[in-house]
Amino acid sequence: MTDLMTTVDWSRWQFALTAIYHWLFVPLTLGLSVMVAVMESVYVRTRSAAWLATTKFWMRLFGINFAIGVATGLILEFEFGTNWSNYSWFVGDIFGAPLAIEGILAFFMESTFIAVMFFGWKRVSPGFHLAATWLTALGASISALWILVANAWMQYPVGMEFDPAQMRNVMTDFWSLFSGVAVNKFFHAVLSGWALAGVFVIGVSAWFLLRGSNREFAFRSIKVGGWMGLAGLLLTMYTGDGSAVEVAKCQPMKLAAMEGLYDGSHGQSLVALAALNPDKRFDNQEDPYLFEMSLPKGLSILANHDASSFVPGINDLVNGISFTPEGDTIRTVAYAERIERGRRAHEALRQYDRAMVARDTAAMEEAETLLRADYPYFGYGYFDSVEEAIPPVPVTFYSFRVMVMLGGYFLLFFFVALVLVYRFPRALDSNKATQWIAMLSVPLMWVCSEAGWMVAEVGRQPWTVQDLLPTRAAVSFLEPGAVMATFWMFAGVFTVLLVAEVSIMMRQISKARTEDLDRGTGVLSSSDTH
Amino acid sequence: MTTLECLQTYWWLIVSVLGGLLVFLLFVQGGQSMLLNSGSTRNTDLIVDAVGRKWELTFTTLVTFGGAAFAAFPLFYSTSFGGAYWLWMIILFSFVLQAVSYEYRRKPGNVLGTRTYDVFLFINGCVGCILLGVAVGMFFFGGDFTVTRSNLLDNSAPVISVWGPTHGLEAICSWRNLVLGVAVLFLARTLASLYLINYTRDAEDFTLAMRRTLFINAGLFLVFFLTFLAVLLTAHGLRADADGTLTIEPYLYLHNFLQNWWLAVLLLVGVVLVLWGIFGTVFSKTWRGGIWPAGIGTVLTVVALLLCAAVRGTAFLPSLSSPGSSLTLANASSTQFTLTVMAWVSVLVPFVIAYIWYVWRSLDRPERATI
Structure with missing residues (x-):
C-alpha cells in the first residue's frame, strides 16, 4: 500500500x-x-x-x-x-x-x-x-x-454505462460528452488564452514604448491586444459564471473546497479575502478562517443565481444533508454510506465475475442488479475513511482567490489600456510608470491562468473520474x-527548455528594437529559416 | 464476420496505415541522424532546411497513432504504455528534444548553443528510430506482462495490467526487437537520403554524397530487414481459436501470409517498390524521384507486417509470462459503439491526406522574389 x-x-x-x-x-x-x-x-x-x-x-x-x-x-x-x-x-x-x-x-x-x-x-x-x-x-x-x-x-461522467463482464465503462451516447460542463470549460479555457495573449502583447508593446522605439507598431499592437484581451476576458468571466453553476450542480464538494465552506447556509456569503485556519478539519469545531471579509449572499448568487438559495458545505455533504431553495431539508447520500455502497458495488462485481467464470447466468443477473443499484458510488469503495473523499482545501481555496482577484485586475487593465491608447496616447507614450505596470503585469497573467487550472484539477481530487475512479x-x-x-x-x-524559450523570446523582442516595425522596411525581405 | 469484428479489423487497418505513414515520415529522423557527420556546416543546414519543414508531420502522426490506439484498443494502450514504461518514456523524451530543436537551434539567446540542439536532433534521429522499431517488435515477439481484470477490486493494488520489473528494458535488450529497431534506423536513413536527393537543388556535391550514403544505408537496411523477416517467418506466435483460447502456433506469421495471399502480395509489392526507389537512384546519376516508390513501398510493407501481426486471431501483443493475457483484436478493442463513432470521423482522413499533400507540394515550390 x-x-x-x-x-x-x-x-x-x-x-x-x-x-x-x-x-x-x-x-x-x-x-x-x-x-x-x-x-x-x-x-x-x-x-x-x-x-x-x-x-x-x-x-x-x-x-x-x-x-x-x-x-x-x-x-x-x-x-x-x-x-x-x-x-x-x-x-x-x-x-x-x-x-x-x-x-x-x-x-x-x-x-x-x-x-x-x-x-x-x-x-x-x-x-x-x-x-x-x-x-x-x-x-x-x-x-x-x-x-x-x-x-x-x-x-x-455522462453518456456511458458500466460493463461488468469487461470491468470497464463503455460509451452509450457520444453527443452527451458535450455537456454544459464541457461547453463552459471549453470557452472558459480558450477565451482565457485570448486574455493572456492580450496582456502579453500589451506588455511587450509597453517595452517598445519604454525604449522609445517602434512607437506606431506598439500602438497598433496594443489596440489589437486590448480589444481581443478585453473581449476574451469578459467572455471568460461569463463562462466562469456558467462553470460555477455547473460545479455547484455536479461537484458540490469542489465548490465547498473553493470556499473553505464547512457548514453551508441559505443566502451564503462569498469569501472575498480570508486566511484559512490550518487546524480546521471537517470533523472538528474550529473556525474555518483566521479572518475573513465576505460579500453577503455572494456564493448563493454565484452557485445558483439565487440570493437566498442554500449552498452546502463540506460537513453538509459528508453528512448527506442539503436544502431546497424553499428551505426544505433533503437527504442526500452521506459519505460514510457512499463508502459502504461502493464496497457493496465491489462485492457485487466480484460475485458477477465468479458467476461468469462458472457460466451461471442467473447468478450473473442477480449480481448485476445489485451492482447497478450501487454503481454510482463505485469509486467510494476504495476509501477507508470519509476524509479521503475531501479535496485539499487550502490549495483550492487560495488558487480560486488568486484567479478571481487577478481576473478583476486584468479587467481594469484592459479598460485602462484601451482608454490610454485611444484617448491619451501621449500619456501612454511618455508615462514610464504605466509602461512598467503593463510589463510587470505579464507574469501575473500566467499566475492567474495557472491558478484557474489548479482550482479545476486540485478541487476535483481525489477523483480522476468523479465518484467512479x-x-x-x-x-x-x-x-x-x-x-x-x-x-x-x-x-x-x-x-531548461523554458529558460531557453524565455531567453530566445527576449532576444527576439530586443532585436526588433533595431528593426523598422513602424513602416515595415527590413522585415519584408527576411526569410524564415531554422 | 460480425459488425464488431469488421470494425475491429477496420481500426487495426487505420492503426496500421498510421504506423506505415509514421515509418515513412521517419525520414526526418533519418536526416537528423546524419547531422553530426554531415561533413560541413553547409551540409548540416541543407539537411535541416529540408527535413525541418516536415518534422511536425512525423510528430503529429506519432501523436495520432497514440490517440487512435488509445481509442480503438484501450487495453493495448493501457498495457503497453503503462507496462513498457522505460521504452516509451525514452521514446517520448527523444521526441521532446526534437520538438524544440528546429525552432531554437539557430535563434539568438537559445542558451544551449546550436551544436547542443543538433545533438538533440541526432539523439532523436537514432534513439527514436531504434526504439520505435523495438516497440513494433513487441507486436510479434511479445512482452512480459499479465492482465487480470479482477485486480480492479484489489484495494491494495488495483491495477489490471502488470508488467515485469524491468518495465520495457527487457524489450530493448531483446535481440529480435533490436534487429527490427536497427532495420528501421537504416530504413529511415535510406529514405532521408532519397528525400534529400529529391529536395535539394543547386548542390550537386551534396546530392552526390547523398547517393553514396544511400548505397551504404540501403545495404545495411537490407541486411537487417531480411534478418528480421527470416526471424519473423520462422517464429512461433499465439493465436486465439473460435472460443478465444490462446494457443501457440509454430510458423504463425508465415501461415498468416500464406493463408492471406493478398497480405503476401502487399508485402511483396511494398518491398519491390522500396527496392525500386533505392536501386533506381543508386544506378542513375540523374533520377531524383526514388523517394516516392520507396515511400509508398515503406507504407505498404509496414501495413502488411502490422496486419500480419493481428489477422486470424493472432495476438498482436503476446504475453511471454502469461499467454492467456495476450492481446488480440477481440479482447483489447473498444466497443462497437465507440468504434462506429470513430469510423464516421475517419471518413475525413482522405480529406486530411489531400490537404497535407497539397501543402507539401506548395512548400516544395521555389520561392518567389517577393511576397
Whole structure:
C-alpha cells in the first residue's frame, strides 16, 4: 500500500508538472494565433507593409512558443497510458475517442498549416497564406475543444454505462460528452488564452514604448491586444459564471473546497479575502478562517443565481444533508454510506465475475442488479475513511482567490489600456510608470491562468473520474523510483527548455528594437529559416 | 464476420496505415541522424532546411497513432504504455528534444548553443528510430506482462495490467526487437537520403554524397530487414481459436501470409517498390524521384507486417509470462459503439491526406522574389 501511494503521489506530481508546463505555453498559442490572424487579415486587406511587419513580429514569437507547447503536449497524451494505465482501461472506451479525433481533426490541421505560416510567405498566394494562418488558429482551438471535452467528462461522467463482464465503462451516447460542463470549460479555457495573449502583447508593446522605439507598431499592437484581451476576458468571466453553476450542480464538494465552506447556509456569503485556519478539519469545531471579509449572499448568487438559495458545505455533504431553495431539508447520500455502497458495488462485481467464470447466468443477473443499484458510488469503495473523499482545501481555496482577484485586475487593465491608447496616447507614450505596470503585469497573467487550472484539477481530487475512479485506483503498476526518476528527468528538461524559450523570446523582442516595425522596411525581405 | 469484428479489423487497418505513414515520415529522423557527420556546416543546414519543414508531420502522426490506439484498443494502450514504461518514456523524451530543436537551434539567446540542439536532433534521429522499431517488435515477439481484470477490486493494488520489473528494458535488450529497431534506423536513413536527393537543388556535391550514403544505408537496411523477416517467418506466435483460447502456433506469421495471399502480395509489392526507389537512384546519376516508390513501398510493407501481426486471431501483443493475457483484436478493442463513432470521423482522413499533400507540394515550390 505504501509503495502504491508513493507511486500515486509521484505520478500525480509528474502529471501536474507536465500539465503546468504545458499550460504555460498553450494559452499564449491559443490567443496569439488568433491575434496574428487578425493582424494578417488587416495586412491582406490594406497591403500595408507596417501591418505585415507587425504580423511577422508576433508570428515569430508565436512560433517560438508553439514548439515547446507541442513538446509538453506529447508527454501529456502518452502519460494517460504510461502513468495512468488503469484509468486508460477503465474509461478508455469513452476518453480515448476525443483524443483520437483531436489527432485526426486538429493536430494535422495545425501542423500542416503552421508550416505554410512560416515557410510559405514566398511560396503561396497571400490569400492562401492568410487561410493557413486562420486554419492554424482554428486547429489550435479545435484541439483544445477535444481535450477539454475529455477533461470535462472526467469531472462530469455522462453518456456511458458500466460493463461488468469487461470491468470497464463503455460509451452509450457520444453527443452527451458535450455537456454544459464541457461547453463552459471549453470557452472558459480558450477565451482565457485570448486574455493572456492580450496582456502579453500589451506588455511587450509597453517595452517598445519604454525604449522609445517602434512607437506606431506598439500602438497598433496594443489596440489589437486590448480589444481581443478585453473581449476574451469578459467572455471568460461569463463562462466562469456558467462553470460555477455547473460545479455547484455536479461537484458540490469542489465548490465547498473553493470556499473553505464547512457548514453551508441559505443566502451564503462569498469569501472575498480570508486566511484559512490550518487546524480546521471537517470533523472538528474550529473556525474555518483566521479572518475573513465576505460579500453577503455572494456564493448563493454565484452557485445558483439565487440570493437566498442554500449552498452546502463540506460537513453538509459528508453528512448527506442539503436544502431546497424553499428551505426544505433533503437527504442526500452521506459519505460514510457512499463508502459502504461502493464496497457493496465491489462485492457485487466480484460475485458477477465468479458467476461468469462458472457460466451461471442467473447468478450473473442477480449480481448485476445489485451492482447497478450501487454503481454510482463505485469509486467510494476504495476509501477507508470519509476524509479521503475531501479535496485539499487550502490549495483550492487560495488558487480560486488568486484567479478571481487577478481576473478583476486584468479587467481594469484592459479598460485602462484601451482608454490610454485611444484617448491619451501621449500619456501612454511618455508615462514610464504605466509602461512598467503593463510589463510587470505579464507574469501575473500566467499566475492567474495557472491558478484557474489548479482550482479545476486540485478541487476535483481525489477523483480522476468523479465518484467512479479515485486517483489511487487509476495508476500504473510501477515502482515509485521509476516515476520519481522520470519526474526529475522531465522537470530538468522542461525547466531548461523554458529558460531557453524565455531567453530566445527576449532576444527576439530586443532585436526588433533595431528593426523598422513602424513602416515595415527590413522585415519584408527576411526569410524564415531554422 | 460480425459488425464488431469488421470494425475491429477496420481500426487495426487505420492503426496500421498510421504506423506505415509514421515509418515513412521517419525520414526526418533519418536526416537528423546524419547531422553530426554531415561533413560541413553547409551540409548540416541543407539537411535541416529540408527535413525541418516536415518534422511536425512525423510528430503529429506519432501523436495520432497514440490517440487512435488509445481509442480503438484501450487495453493495448493501457498495457503497453503503462507496462513498457522505460521504452516509451525514452521514446517520448527523444521526441521532446526534437520538438524544440528546429525552432531554437539557430535563434539568438537559445542558451544551449546550436551544436547542443543538433545533438538533440541526432539523439532523436537514432534513439527514436531504434526504439520505435523495438516497440513494433513487441507486436510479434511479445512482452512480459499479465492482465487480470479482477485486480480492479484489489484495494491494495488495483491495477489490471502488470508488467515485469524491468518495465520495457527487457524489450530493448531483446535481440529480435533490436534487429527490427536497427532495420528501421537504416530504413529511415535510406529514405532521408532519397528525400534529400529529391529536395535539394543547386548542390550537386551534396546530392552526390547523398547517393553514396544511400548505397551504404540501403545495404545495411537490407541486411537487417531480411534478418528480421527470416526471424519473423520462422517464429512461433499465439493465436486465439473460435472460443478465444490462446494457443501457440509454430510458423504463425508465415501461415498468416500464406493463408492471406493478398497480405503476401502487399508485402511483396511494398518491398519491390522500396527496392525500386533505392536501386533506381543508386544506378542513375540523374533520377531524383526514388523517394516516392520507396515511400509508398515503406507504407505498404509496414501495413502488411502490422496486419500480419493481428489477422486470424493472432495476438498482436503476446504475453511471454502469461499467454492467456495476450492481446488480440477481440479482447483489447473498444466497443462497437465507440468504434462506429470513430469510423464516421475517419471518413475525413482522405480529406486530411489531400490537404497535407497539397501543402507539401506548395512548400516544395521555389520561392518567389517577393511576397
